[in-house]
Amino acid sequence: MDDKDMGTDLKSVLITEEEINAKLAELAAAIDEEYAGKDLLIIGVLKGAVMVMADLARALSTPVTMDWMAVSSYGAGTQSSGVVRILKDLDTDIKGKHVLIVEDIIDSGLTLSWLLSNLGSREPASLNVCTLLRKPEAAKVAIDVKWVGFDIPNEFVVGYGLDYAERYRNLRFVGTLAPHVYGG
Ligand SMILES: O=P(O)(O)OC[C@H]1O[C@H](OP(=O)(O)OP(=O)(O)O)[C@H](O)[C@@H]1O
Ligand SMILES: Nc1nc2[nH]cnc2c(=O)[nH]1
Ligand SMILES: [Mg+2]
Numbered sequence: 001m002d003d004k005d006m007g008t009d010l011k012s013v014l015i016t017e018e019e020i021n022a023k024l025a026e027l028a029a030a031i032d033e034e035y036a037g038k039d040l041l042i043i044g045v046l047k048g049a050v051m052v053m054a055d056l057a058r059a060l061s062t063p064v065t066m067d068w069m070a071v072s073s074y075g076a077g078t079q080s081s082g083v084v085r086i087l088k089d090l091d092t093d094i095k096g097k098h099v100l101i102v103e104d105i106i107d108s109g110l111t112l113s114w115l116l117s118n119l120g121s122r123e124p125a126s127l128n129v130c131t132l133l134r135k136p137e138a139a140k141v142a143i144d145v146k147w148v149g150f151d152i153p154n155e156f157v158v159g160y161g162l163d164y165a166e167r168y169r170n171l172r173f174v175g176t177l178a179p180h181v182y183g184g
Pocket of ligand 3 (some may be wrong): 044045046048
């Protein structure tokens, strides 16, 4: 799908496909520089980070291995449930490895702060975070995010991996939802 297929469910395009690609190239260059000569394991947080993982991994020159973790902190709507649980753990032991967590979005920061403490306790050689999007709420939580693509306003966004009730993940851009979709 592209922005010609916005239909009536989307209010606006916040970040275009071209802007996403340019930003990922920028982030990849910085990540390549940081991990030059090192083995890097990138960990995607399912399901939202699937698109960022796929495109960021291909933008990198550094050889990487990939693993996935699924955690849950949200219900089917737009509100945080406040509870994080592991739905799928890593397949690999990260002890002694250089690890980069890849996220689509940091909102309350709850998912990430929990992940950082969980993965940190497994004794990786290093642990960093790259997120495509960050909302203002995240600034209130003391989490160290090394690479951020875009700081965005406090609106519910969909597309490029991000869903509303599991829909819209396959949009090539990031957009905001029309209020009628979520009963607003
Ligand atoms: O900073 P927070 O307030 O914790 O929110 C961010 C998290 O919420 C979303 O995932 P979600 O749990 O909705 O699952 P999904 O990735 O499968 O869509 C998003 O992909 C982040 O992982
Ligand atoms: N789809 C989506 N998931 C989120 N999780 C936390 N914030 C958001 C958001 O704005 N959109
Ligand atoms: Mg997610």
